Amino acid sequence: MKKILNNPADYVEEMLEGFVAAHPEFYAQPERRVIARPEGATSGKVGIVSGGGSGHLPVFAGYVGPGFLDACAVGDVFASPSAEQMASAIRHADGGAGVLRLYGNYGGDVMNFDMAGEMVDMENDIRTTTVLLADDIVSAGKDEAEKRRGVAGMIYAFKIAGACADTKADLDEVTRVAQKAADACRSIGMALTPCIVPQAGKANFELGENEMEMGMGIHGEPGIWRDALRPADQIVDEMIDRILADHPFSKGDRLSVLVNSLGATPLEELYIMYRKVKQRFDDIGAEIVMPLVGRYATSMEMTGATITTIALDEELERYLKAPAACAYWRVG
Amino acid sequence: MKKILNNPADYVEEMLEGFVAAHPEFYAQPERRVIARPEGATSGKVGIVSGGGSGHLPVFAGYVGPGFLDACAVGDVFASPSAEQMASAIRHADGGAGVLRLYGNYGGDVMNFDMAGEMVDMENDIRTTTVLLADDIVSAGKDEAEKRRGVAGMIYAFKIAGACADTKADLDEVTRVAQKAADACRSIGMALTPCIVPQAGKANFELGENEMEMGMGIHGEPGIWRDALRPADQIVDEMIDRILADHPFSKGDRLSVLVNSLGATPLEELYIMYRKVKQRFDDIGAEIVMPLVGRYATSMEMTGATITTIALDEELERYLKAPAACAYWRVG
Numbered sequence: 094m095k096k097i098l099n100n101p102a103d104y105v106e107e108m109l110e111g112f113v114a115a116h117p118e119f120y121a122q123p124e125r126r127v128i129a130r131p132e133g134a135t136s137g138k139v140g141i142v143s144g145g146g147s148g149h150l151p152v153f154a155g156y157v158g159p160g161f162l163d164a165c166a167v168g169d170v171f172a173s174p175s176a177e178q179m180a181s182a183i184r185h186a187d188g189g190a191g192v193l194r195l196y197g198n199y200g201g202d203v204m205n206f207d208m209a210g211e212m213v214d215m216e217n218d219i220r221t222t223t224v225l226l227a228d229d230i231v232s233a234g235k236d237e238a239e240k241r242r243g244v245a246g247m248i249y250a251f252k253i254a255g256a257c258a259d260t261k262a263d264l265d266e267v268t269r270v271a272q273k274a275a276d277a278c279r280s281i282g283m284a285l286t287p288c289i290v291p292q293a294g295k296a297n298f299e300l301g302e303n304e305m306e307m308g309m310g311i312h313g314e315p316g317i318w319r320d321a322l323r324p325a326d327q328i329v330d331e332m333i334d335r336i337l338a339d340h341p342f343s344k345g346d347r348l349s350v351l352v353n354s355l356g357a358t359p360l361e362e363l364y365i366m367y368r369k370v371k372q373r374f375d376d377i378g379a380e381i382v383m384p385l386v387g388r389y390a391t392s393m394e395m396t397g398a399t400i401t402t403i404a405l406d407e408e409l410e411r412y413l414k415a416p417a418a419c420a421y422w423r424v425g
Numbered sequence: 426m427k428k429i430l431n432n433p434a435d436y437v438e439e440m441l442e443g444f445v446a447a448h449p450e451f452y453a454q455p456e457r458r459v460i461a462r463p464e465g466a467t468s469g470k471v472g473i474v475s476g477g478g479s480g481h482l483p484v485f486a487g488y489v490g491p492g493f494l495d496a497c498a499v500g501d502v503f504a505s506p507s508a509e510q511m512a513s514a515i516r517h518a519d520g521g522a523g524v525l526r527l528y529g530n531y532g533g534d535v536m537n538f539d540m541a542g543e544m545v546d547m548e549n550d551i552r553t554t555t556v557l558l559a560d561d562i563v564s565a566g567k568d569e570a571e572k573r574r575g576v577a578g579m580i581y582a583f584k585i586a587g588a589c590a591d592t593k594a595d596l597d598e599v600t601r602v603a604q605k606a607a608d609a610c611r612s613i614g615m616a617l618t619p620c621i622v623p624q625a626g627k628a629n630f631e632l633g634e635n636e637m638e639m640g641m642g643i644h645g646e647p648g649i650w651r652d653a654l655r656p657a658d659q660i661v662d663e664m665i666d667r668i669l670a671d672h673p674f675s676k677g678d679r680l681s682v683l684v685n686s687l688g689a690t691p692l693e694e695l696y697i698m699y700r701k702v703k704q705r706f707d708d709i710g711a712e713i714v715m716p717l718v719g720r721y722a723t724s725m726e727m728t729g730a731t732i733t734t735i736a737l738d739e740e741l742e743r744y745l746k747a748p749a750a751c752a753y754w755r756v757g
Contacts (some may be wrong), residue, residue, distance in 0.1 A: 096694055096699055105692070111718070113696070115703075115718045150692040228486060286427060303427070305427075322427065324432075356689065357726045359725040362430060364444045365431065365439045366443070369438050376726075393693060394689045394728065
């Protein structure tokens with residue numbers, strides 16, 4: 094296992110210690126495994142919390158910040174935080190106007206966040222709602238889209254929901270807007286090499302020396318096909334074709350696109366991909382607004398990339414462009 | 426070669442096409458292999474140019490932007506741009522107040538940038554000066570520091586020189602400040618795996634399955650020792666010890682620190698490293714200002730990290746904190 098770490102059992106704790114020390118203007122750790130804003134919750138504003146397993150930085154905790162999330166619960170690598178940690182994150186996000194739970198559609202996270210919602214309802218009288226990200230189009234068919242896993246699209250939902258909450262909209266309105274953003278996202282990934290969970294010490298899957306897998310999930314969940322590595326343009330064409338089959342775009346439509354590295358894939362290759370993505374939407378006549386190219390949702394040192402589209406109407410575009418800041422993404 | 430690309434011969438061209446398409450607010454490509462600000466040079470301001478081989482994004486071209494560089498020449502992967510491309514970059518940076526050439530100390534780059542300086546002097550009557558980054562403490566002894574290679578420290582020099590130029594200081598003053606910033610930087614790297622130059626198609630060096638190399642250069646230049654991978658804290662301790670031996674820090678000193686991934690090493694591991702870096706300077710009583718943790722100077726998908734320190738006085742700190750923006754680093 095070629096990683097720069099100490100005892101694998103201390104991986105998450107030491108990572109969080111460095112994370113908070115490096116960015117004290119954005120992040121505080123008021124309780125173990127809970128990241129919140131250093132200034133605390135904003136009174137009268139709907140709080141937004143997320144949470145999930147570690148190993149995906151900047152997701153999830155990195156998106157705590159003004160115009161984004163208010164707090165986040167942090168699990169072990171690729172494992173759900175506990176319900177107690179999630180309840181604690183909700184309490185730290187609560188400014189008296191209710192709290193939206195906004196996170197990816199994974200069984201353990203859903204179970205624990207539901208339980209956390211019951212806990213804060215009973216113990217703290219905090220009203221909560223839920224919006225699940227389910228943007229990975231490969232993980233289930235269009236007819237059962239509610240079974241899809243949440244991947245990089247969540248960062249658009251964080252941004253848009255955060256901007257809506259900043260207007261002091263009420264919980265129902267923030268929930269509606271977050272759901273609308275989540276519904277507008279489509280993602281697909283491809284992988285070239287696995288990553289290693291520190292406490293396991295070995296790769297979570299294997300790919301042959303010249304093999305790629307189309308549609309693979311961020312934890313190594315099986316994709317659509319596994320075959321010899323193809324040229325970048327061919328890979329991007331298939332990813333865009335699959336997105337368009339699920340959510341068509343037409344001339345005059347507006348969207349944002351995220352070309353995201355799963356970790357090891359360098360910026361150079363992401364730009365080669367984005368070049369083709371841009372050509373595809375230029376051909377359609379759809380306009381890309383605020384494209385994002387970089388590492389926004391990763392799986393540690395996994396090699397591969399995801400493409401996410403979000404269809405924008407006037408409302409979503411306005412919230413996407415509203416000012417926001419965290420250590421990894423600043424708008425305005 | 427597991428890379429997402431088309432024809433390796435088109436790697437740099439396609440990368441630049443995507444790079445400019447993704448960030449049109451920061452970058453334009455007025456001529457092949459020249460990145461400049463879309464609004465052109467700023468009249469009356471000293472221009473700052475850099476340049477070097479591709480494969481290090483965001484270095485070099487990514488640091489073109491307000492408060493940073495004005496233009497940049499882009500070579501093939503790990504290869505110097507031509508003198509003609511560098512001369513063109515200088516012309517695009519020229520706002521009538523002279524141009525500083527600010528780049529890393531590599532033979533090919535020095536030869537071509539010197540030639541470029543002569544070309545623009547003769548052909549365009551543009552006065553130029555040079556400041557070389559030579560921050561890699563492992564690449565030559567303290568007694569021949571002028572032979573050292575330039576690595577991640579250059580981003581501090583870009584930032585500080587850019588802020589000085591923004592004050593409309595003259596070329597001699599911008600050159601003095603850039604040299605002072607360059608002289609204040611110390612860097613050291615370590616590597617776990619190599620990267621692959623697309624047109625070569627194979628790794629530029631080999632490391633055993635559980636091996637690391639201390640002091641390795643960003644192109645795979647040999648380091649100090651190669652041995653079994655050590656725990657993160659031990660690695661960081663040795664890197665900091667070596668930096669301190671070259672440039673001591675004392676109680677009350679102020680510095681910035683960059684913990685930089687060479688590409689594949691994820692943020693999680695950088696934060697584990699930063700945690701230890703912070704402890705070391707806390708122990709000394711030196712204050713870290715504006716720490717940077719992330720991918721600021723890479724070698725594509727190389728696994729490993731570098732640590733850079735820059736000793737700050739009031740002047741350097743002021744310029745470091747002045748507003749600046751590019752697609753990868755925003756201040757103020």
